[in-house]
Amino acid sequence: MGEIERPANAGSGAPRRNRLWAAVAPAAVALLLAVWTTVNGAWPWTGTLPDRACWDSLDRSLLTKAAPGDAPWEVTEAKDRWGDPECTVEKGDWRFRTTVMKTPLKTSLWWGLGTVPLHHGLPGMIKTNRDRTDGWLHLPQCRDKLVNVNVPGALTDRRAARNLAARALLAVGNAEISRCGGKPLPVPKDFDWPTARPVDLARGATPCDVADARTVRKWTGGKVSQLGGFTDDPVSRCTALGAGDDELDLGLFSALVLRDRSTLDAFSPTGVRARIPVRPGTPLHLTADDLRFDRDAATELACAHGRGRRYVHVISEGSDAQYTAIKRAVLTKVAAAMGCR
Numbered sequence: 001m002g003e004i005e006r007p008a009n010a011g012s013g014a015p016r017r018n019r020l021w022a023a024v025a026p027a028a029v030a031l032l033l034a035v036w037t038t039v040n041g042a043w044p045w046t047g048t049l050p051d052r053a054c055w056d057s058l059d060r061s062l063l064t065k066a067a068p069g070d071a072p073w074e075v076t077e078a079k080d081r082w083g084d085p086e087c088t089v090e091k092g093d094w095r096f097r098t099t100v101m102k103t104p105l106k107t108s109l110w111w112g113l114g115t116v117p118l119h120h121g122l123p124g125m126i127k128t129n130r131d132r133t134d135g136w137l138h139l140p141q142c143r144d145k146l147v148n149v150n151v152p153g154a155l156t157d158r159r160a161a162r163n164l165a166a167r168a169l170l171a172v173g174n175a176e177i178s179r180c181g182g183k184p185l186p187v188p189k190d191f192d193w194p195t196a197r198p199v200d201l202a203r204g205a206t207p208c209d210v211a212d213a214r215t216v217r218k219w220t221g222g223k224v225s226q227l228g229g230f231t232d233d234p235v236s237r238c239t240a241l242g243a244g245d246d247e248l249d250l251g252l253f254s255a256l257v258l259r260d261r262s263t264l265d266a267f268s269p270t271g272v273r274a275r276i277p278v279r280p281g282t283p284l285h286l287t288a289d290d291l292r293f294d295r296d297a298a299t300e301l302a303c304a305h306g307r308g309r310r311y312v313h314v315i316s317e318g319s320d321a322q323y324t325a326i327k328r329a330v331l332t333k334v335a336a337a338m339g340c341r
Contacts, residue, residue, distance in 0.1 A: 048072075048073060049063060049064065049073040049075070049089075050075065053075045053087070053089055054075070054077065054087035054089065054098055054172060055077065055085070055087065055172070055175060055176075056175065057171050057172045057174075057175035057176075058089075058098075058168060058171050058172065059171065062164070062167060062168065062171065063089060063096065066094075066096075066151070066153065066160070066164050067089075067091040067094040067096075068094065069091060069092050069094070071091050071092030071094075072091070073089065073090070073091050074088075074089070074090045074091070075087065075088070075089050075090075076088045076090075080099060082101075082102075082106075084099050084100060084101045084102060085099065085100045086098070086099045087099075094152055095152060096149070096150070096151050096152070096168070097149070097150045098147065098148065098149045098150075098168060098172050099147070099148045099149075100145060100146075100147055100172065100176055101145070101146045101147070101148055102144055102145065102146075103138070103144050103145065103146050103265070103266040103267075104265055104266055104267065104268060104269050105146065105266070105267055105268075105269065106269060107269070108269070108295075108296050109296070110267045110268050110269070110296060111256050111267075111268075111296075111298075111313040111315070112127075112250065112315075113125065113127060113134065113136050113267070114126055114127045114134070114135075114136055114235070114237075115127045115128070115227075115237065115239065115247075115248065115250065115254075116128075116162070116193060116194060116227075116228065116237070117228070117231075117233060117235040117236055117237055118135075118137070118166055118169075118191070118233075118235070119191075119192070119231065119233050119236075120186060120188045120191075120233070121186060121233060121234065122137065122170075122185060122186070122233070122234065122235075123137065123138040123140065123234035123235055123260065123263045123266075124136055124137035124138060124166075124169055124234075124235065125235050125237070126162050126165055126166060126193075127248075128154045128158055128161065128162065128248055129154070129248070130154065130155065130248070131152065131154055131155045132150055132151065132152055132153075132154055132161075133150070133151050133152075133153070133154045133158075133161040133162055133164075133165045134148065134149070134150050134165070135147075135148065135149045135150075135151070135165035135166060135168070135169045136148055136169075136267075137169040137170070137173045137185075138234075138262070138263050138266045138267070139173050139176055139177055139180070139182075139185075140260070140262050140263070140266075141177045141180050141181075141182025141183060142176055142177060142180040142182065143180075144266075145176055145180070146266050146267075147169050147172050147173045147176065149165050149168045149169050149172070151164045151165045151168065159193060162191065162193055163191055166191050167187075170185060170187050173185060174187070194227055194228045194229075195227070195247070196225040196226065196227045196241055196247050197225060197226055197227075198223065198224075198225050199224045199225060199226050199240075201224055207224055207225070207226040207238070207239075207240035207241075207252075207253075208226060208229065208230065208238035208239075208240060208255065208330070208333070209229075209230075209333060210326065210329035210330055210332075210333050223242070223243045224240055224241065224242060224243075224252070225240075225241045225245075226238065226239070226240060226241070227239040227241060227247055227251070230255075230257055230333065230334060230337065232259065232337075233259065234258065234259045234260055234263055235256070235257075235258055235259075235263065236256075236257045236259075237254060237255065237256045237257070238254070238255050239251045239253070239254040239255075240252040240253050240254070250315060251317075252316060252317055252318075253314065253315065253316035253317070253326045253330075254314070254315055254316075255312060255313070255314045255330045255334075256312070256313045256314075257310055257311070257312050257334055258298070258310070258311040258312075259309075259310065259311075260309075261309060261311065263311075264298055264311045268296060268297060268298060269296055270295070270296045270297040271297055271298070272297060272298055272299070272300045272311065273294045273295070273297035273298065273299065274289065274290045274292075274294070274299045274300065275299075275300045275302060276290055276299065276300065276301050276302070276331065276335075277302055277303075277304040278301050278302060278303050278304060278308075278335045278338055278340045279304045279305075279340065280340050280341060283332075284328075284331060284332055284335055286328055286331065288324075290331075291323075291324045291327050291328055293314075293315075293323065294313055294314075297313075298311040298312060298313045299311070299312045299313070299314075299327075299331065300312075301331065301334060301335050301338065303338060303340035303341070304340065305340070305341060306340060306341055308338050308339065308340055310334050310335075310338060312330065312331060312334055314326060314327045314330050314331075
């Protein structure tokens with residue numbers, strides 16, 4: 001009577017047990033998370049955004065500027081169905097994803113993965129797909145690695161989405177390169193994304209400066225504009241757009257030029273289909289087979305004397321004869337700019 005009932009575990013050893021549990025609990029939680037990560041191949045982070053997300057590669061400021069709203073952040077580092085490292089960052093309906101892939105890509109139509117090159121000496125390209133933007137960056141320093149990012153925001157601000165994709169590619173790519181022990185890729189202060197500009201066919205101008213103006217005039221029968229152009233960057237693309245074509249389309253014709261064989265081997269599952277020697281002052285000797293569509297390969301232009309190479313892929317609308325004329329003109333244009341001796 002008047003006694004206070006003690007809980008069963010409230011003996012003289014209770015404070016010691018409490019101290020023991022306080023010491024063991026964090027380690028137990030860490031062990032459970034480690035086991036969960038091993039089994040599921042993922043590491044979750046929910047709430048506030050870490051200072052650097054996705055394998056310590058993405059600075060918080062890059063993501064917070066892009067993602068609107070006050071929803072909590074969720075970061076998941078996992079592996080995709082092919083076993084490649086994948087990181088997803090979410091904030092409400094906003095979703096960002098990046099993957100470090102093994103090369104070569106096991107995909108067809110690789111030449112359509114990017115419609116706008118990164119330029120600035122970077123072996124990568126960007127493609128906007130209406131409401132999202134994809135980016136691809138080859139990491140030659142890591143031999144068999146390629147970074148892909150997929151970001152939202154293209155519907156509201158296409159330029160901002162491209163900038164986010166490009167900067168995320170470089171952040172993830174350079175973090176991976178540091179692990180490979182290579183020299184990091186340069187990070188431009190700004191990206192100069194091309195816009196379509198009109199081509200005056202009536203005055204003999206042609207899109208991409210290809211020689212066959214008559215074919216283009218007969219083909220279009222209307223307005224033509226040009227997006228991009230051929231440069232000495234690792235990746236360049238020039239696209240001719242007809243009336244009603246959007247900058248997101250591949251248009252009347254589009255030619256992709258890669259400077260390095262390693263970049264081709266990273267993207268293309270089949271590599272080179274046709275090889276054409278380039279001799280200064282001599283027209284290209286092009287056979288009917290050389291001028292066929294390359295499907296998932298490319299046509300190699302090789303200096304007959306020297307190490308200069310270019311890898312060209314051309315697609316177009318129209319008939320086989322029109323495709324042959326455009327590909328001949330593109331190969332001639334690219335070969336003339338190679339500087340073979």
